[in-house]
Amino acid sequence: MWEYTDKVQDHFINPRNVGEIENADGVGNVGSIACGDALRLTIRVDANQVITDAKFKTFGCASAIASSSMLTEMLKGMKLEDAKKLTNDDIAKALGGLPKEKMHCSVMGREALEAAIANYTGAILPMAQGEVVCECFGVTDLEIIRAIRENSLTSVEDITNFTKAGGGCGKCEDKLRALLAETVAGEAGHPPSVVKKKRMTSLEKIKKIEEVIEREIKPTLKKDGGDIQLVDVDGDFVTVSLRGACANCHSSRTTLKEYVEKKLREQVLESLVVEEDK
Amino acid sequence: MTVLSEQVIYMDNNATTRIAPEALDAMMPYLTRFYGNPSSMHTFGGQVGRAINQAREEAANLIGADPSEIVFTSCGTESDSTAILSAIQTNPEKNHLVTTRVEHPAVKNLCDNLEIFTGRKYHVTRLPVASDGTLDLQRFKDSLTDDTAIASVMWANNETGVLFPVEEMARIARERGILFHTDAVQAVGKIPINLKETAIDFLSFSGHKLHAPKGIGVLYVRKGTPYIPFMNGGHQEHGRRGGTENAASIIGLGRACTLAAEMMTEENTRVRALRDKLEHGLLNTIPKSLLNGHPSQRLPNTANISFEYVEGEAILLHMNQVNICASSGSACTSGSLEPSHVLRAMGVPFTAAHGSIRFSLSIYNTEQEVDFVLATLPDIIAKLRALSPFWEDK
Numbered sequence: 320m321w322e323y324t325d326k327v328q329d330h331f332i333n334p335r336n337v338g339e340i341e342n343a344d345g346v347g348n349v350g351s352i353a354c355g356d357a358l359r360l361t362i363r364v365d366a367n368q369v370i371t372d373a374k375f376k377t378f379g380c381a382s383a384i385a386s387s388s389m390l391t392e393m394l395k396g397m398k399l400e401d402a403k404k405l406t407n408d409d410i411a412k413a414l415g416g417l418p419k420e421k422m423h424c425s426v427m428g429r430e431a432l433e434a435a436i437a438n439y440t441g442a443i444l445p446m447a448q449g450e451v452v453c454e455c456f457g458v459t460d461l462e463i464i465r466a467i468r469e470n471s472l473t474s475v476e477d478i479t480n481f482t483k484a485g486g487g488c489g490k491c492e493d494k495l496r497a498l499l500a501e502t503v504a505g506e507a508g509h510p511p512s513v514v515k516k517k518r519m520t521s522l523e524k525i526k527k528i529e530e531v532i533e534r535e536i537k538p539t540l541k542k543d544g545g546d547i548q549l550v551d552v553d554g555d556f557v558t559v560s561l562r563g564a565c566a567n568c569h570s571s572r573t574t575l576k577e578y579v580e581k582k583l584r585e586q587v588l589e590s591l592v593v594e595e596d597k
Numbered sequence: 598m599t600v601l602s603e604q605v606i607y608m609d610n611n612a613t614t615r616i617a618p619e620a621l622d623a624m625m626p627y628l629t630r631f632y633g634n635p636s637s638m639h640t641f642g643g644q645v646g647r648a649i650n651q652a653r654e655e656a657a658n659l660i661g662a663d664p665s666e667i668v669f670t671s672c673g674t675e676s677d678s679t680a681i682l683s684a685i686q687t688n689p690e691k692n693h694l695v696t697t698r699v700e701h702p703a704v705k706n707l708c709d710n711l712e713i714f715t716g717r718k719y720h721v722t723r724l725p726v727a728s729d730g731t732l733d734l735q736r737f738k739d740s741l742t743d744d745t746a747i748a749s750v751m752w753a754n755n756e757t758g759v760l761f762p763v764e765e766m767a768r769i770a771r772e773r774g775i776l777f778h779t780d781a782v783q784a785v786g787k788i789p790i791n792l793k794e795t796a797i798d799f800l801s802f803s804g805h806k807l808h809a810p811k812g813i814g815v816l817y818v819r820k821g822t823p824y825i826p827f828m829n830g831g832h833q834e835h836g837r838r839g840g841t842e843n844a845a846s847i848i849g850l851g852r853a854c855t856l857a858a859e860m861m862t863e864e865n866t867r868v869r870a871l872r873d874k875l876e877h878g879l880l881n882t883i884p885k886s887l888l889n890g891h892p893s894q895r896l897p898n899t900a901n902i903s904f905e906y907v908e909g910e911a912i913l914l915h916m917n918q919v920n921i922c923a924s925s926g927s928a929c930t931s932g933s934l935e936p937s938h939v940l941r942a943m944g945v946p947f948t949a950a951h952g953s954i955r956f957s958l959s960i961y962n963t964e965q966e967v968d969f970v971l972a973t974l975p976d977i978i979a980k981l982r983a984l985s986p987f988w989e990d991k
Contacts, residue, residue: 321910331914337984352987353947355908355927355934359986376986380910380927384984456934479934486934544713564713 323381324415330385335392338374347434349427354456354483356383356424360390360431364439368399375431382414382421389413390428403436405429406469407481422481426466452494455487460498467502474539475499492543493570497577504585519588525552527587532559536582540574547579550596557583560596571595600920606966609922610806611755611783611899611957616849617808623852624810627845635842636833645844652851656815659854660781660800661791668816668837669847670828673782674703676801676816677749679827679838680778681707684747684799685719687823688776691746697724697732697761698942703801704749704780705938724750729891730759730943738769747776752784752800756926756939756955757890758899760784764795771796776822782806786857787864787896798822804846808959809853813846860960869897871967872958876900878971883978889926889945889953898958901926903949906988907981912954915977921970926953948987 323331343361350357356379363372373391377384390410394402407425411417417425430446437444449459466472466481475495479485485495519527532549540547544564551558559579561571572595580593602615633642635649650664657664670676681704685691696708711719722740726732732750741748748770753760767777778799784790785800786807792800797819804813818824818837830839857864880886885905904912909927916923926937927950935941936950945953956970982988 328914331911332918334984348986352906352951355936355947355951357986376984376989378906378985378987379908381914383908384911483934 321381321418321421323385323418326389326413326415327382327385327417330388330414331381334375334384334388336372336374336388336395337376339376340372340374343374343435345435345437345439347431347436347438349431349434350379351457352378355379356427358383358387358427358431360387360428360435362394362435362439364399370394370397370399370402379424379427380421382417382424383427385414386410386417386424386428387431390432394432399436399439402432405432407466408470419477419480422470423483426481430462452498453482453484453487453491456483458482458484463495463498464502467499468506472499473503474542476542493573493577496574500578500581504581521552524588528552528557528583528591531583531586532579535586536579539578545574555588555590555592557591557593558596559593605920605922606962606969607922608956608958608962608966608970609924610959611758611955612924613805613811614808614959615961616810617853617856619856620809620849620853624845624849627848631844635844636831645842649842649844649847652847652854655851655854659790659858660785660802660817661793662817663820665835666792666817666820668818668834669842669850670814670816670838671812671843672814673701673780673801673803673806674814675827676799676803676814677701677703677778677780678707679816680799680801680818681711681747681749682827683823683825684776684778685711686825688746691744692719693742693744693746694719694721695724695737695740695745695748695750696721697726697750699726699730699754699756699939700749700751701755701780701782703782704751708749726759726942728944730754730757730889730939731891731894732761734762734765734769737766741770741773741775745773745775747778749778749780752779752781752790753787753896753899754890754939755783756937757901757943758783758896758957759890760788760894760896763797767796767798783896783899786854786861787898789861792817792819804850804853807853807857809850810846813843813850815850863960865897868958868960868962871962871964872898872900872956874964875956875958875967875970876902878967879974882971882975886978887949889940889943889949899955900957901953901955903945904952904954904978905948906985907952907978909952909954911981912952912977915981916974919973921973924955924957926955927951 340361340363344364345362347360359376361374362370365371373394375387375391377387407429410425410428446462449461452460463482463484472478475492478495485492537547546562548560550560575595583591631645633645635646653664653667656667694708708721712721724736750761750763750766752763763779770777776798779797781800782803785802800817802815805811826837828839879902887903889901889903909925913925926940940950
């Protein structure tokens with residue numbers, strides 16, 4: 320049973336602004352029946368660039384319907400400029416929050432809004448130009464990167480909750496992990512510079528590596544049924560052994576380089592090289 | 598918010614059932630006055646052991662087994678794990694398992710993990726099903742090899758109620774010298790079963806699906822079947838399952854088994870008639886609704902119906918508003934982002950899979966309840982379809 324707020328339940332049971340505006344100024348269609356949810360948003364925009372009316376039709380679960388209903392309520396009377404700045408988090412907050420597994424419903428609302436505005440202005444949707452990463456749900460890298468940035472996502476599971484990417488066959492998980500690592504590294508600027516300044520003793524280095532593995536890397540791998548053990552640290556060479564699901568995973572090499580090494584380089588020392596104990 | 602049992606229309610009996618008042622009555626003394634350990638030497642404990650053995654007889658009678666073939670476990674899942682892990686341990690030279698694509702997670706995930714976590718020492722054949730959810734016997738026959746340690750096929754599917762020809766399959770497996778297990782959690786108590794006349798080696802069932810409490814299960818192990826315990830410990834259950842017996846629940850289960858045997862005719866006549874009334878009523882009054890699963894080769898209590906162009910969770914929550922309890926195979930309710938693996942294996946189109954609702958009845962349901970659902974559901978579906986961007990185009 321999902322824990323929905325009273326607001327979500329209210330907007331689900333008594334949805335506002337259901338329907339379609341005839342000859343709408345902007346139409347946004349996102350999702351599909353195969354994906355399990357879809358939203359058609361229509362908006363009316365007046366000469367002063369203010370959204371005077373918004374209506375929706377949604378196929379989906381309670382939170383998808385509630386997110387759509389809330390979005391139309393928020394849009395009415397809003398300046399187009401302000402509507403462009405609306406994020407999925409704004410929608411979720413207006414509903415008093417959504418279960419984390421349902422955050423993608425608020426993302427769908429925001430994407431429909433963007434599509435409707437693009438339809439009105441005649442612009443090309445920037446997000447659709449990205450490269451499709453998750454083929455099951457047709458999610459592009461640009462959408463994923465934005466979700467990571469705007470919502471400070473920290474795991475592949477988070478990405479799935481927010482964008483649905485990775486929620487189908489799971490083949491894109493390594494790509495998601497790489498995107499996450501890249502985006503997080505990019506967001507942080509150059510954090511390693513702080514670490515680099517002071518020369519670490521070998522003992523400090525080993526302790527730090529151990530700590531990052533225990534605190535961050537291990538829990539992430541465990542979510543996927545994997546595990547990791549630190550075997551040895553020799554200079555800048557870190558030897559680990561991958562266990563559990565990781566041990567037989569085709570992409571363990573990618574995990575090692577794209578995730579483990581990257582994480583350790585970011586947080587401990589940029590010159591570290593991680594290898595697997597075979 | 599609290600909802601009491603007398604306020605709900607409970608049509609989710611494949612998920613769990615209410616405890617039969619008779620079963621609870623039988624249990625109560627063993628939760629209060631008779632707290633002795635059945636293994637003790639004194640009469641105070643020993644009398645609990647006698648009550649457990651009576652329950653063992655009652656459980657055996659329901660499935661046509663000998664009491665010595667009954668092992669009490671904590672749940673259906675434990676029974677499944679015990680049977681399959683025992684079979685692969687007693688056949689160390691074999692590395693192949695046969696199962697289906699529509700098993701309950703108790704078997705499905707065990708088989709998946711056996712493949713993954715043993716470094717692919719084991720490989721698993723997962724038999725496909727037809728669009729009506731039925732299995733092909735020839736395909737089963739062809740899947741068995743000299744390396745097959747065990748075949749595990751559910752007796753009845755939990756989502757659709759579709760029955761599989763496990764008796765025939767067990768015979769085929771026996772001819773090849775292969776052990777056969779069936780997860781009969783949904784079948785026991787709903788259809789007559791007589792294991793003496795079959796070649797089934799292991800059968801799992803669970804108390805809470807037949808009006809006994811949660812936390813008690815049974816594994817039937819045919820006499821003479823090689824066996825290695827899953828739960829190691831004391832000599833309980835003749836060394837086949839360590840751990841002090843869950844005495845009260847075992848006694849409740851025994852009573853529930855006897856009741857199920859007494860109610861078997863009612864289950865297959867009155868409950869079936871209620872299910873049919875519900876099913877035909879919904880299919881006839883709601884356009885674009887369809888039955889998932891074979892129309893007749895099915896449990897008497899289960900109806901899985903898809904309402905196209907609407908989403909299952911939304912339907913369930915509207916039903917919840919009027920205190921009707923059921924389940925859905927939609928993505929949003931499964932906690933994943935894809936509809937149930939059973940409906941996908943059957944090739945149910947996405948338009949229908951996302952809008953599937955499972956109604957599962959019991960002897961406690963009444964005709965008034967069915968009438969109420971029939972009167973309520975068309976409006977719920979119509980309301981949701983009015984919201985659906987795909988509906989107007991139809």
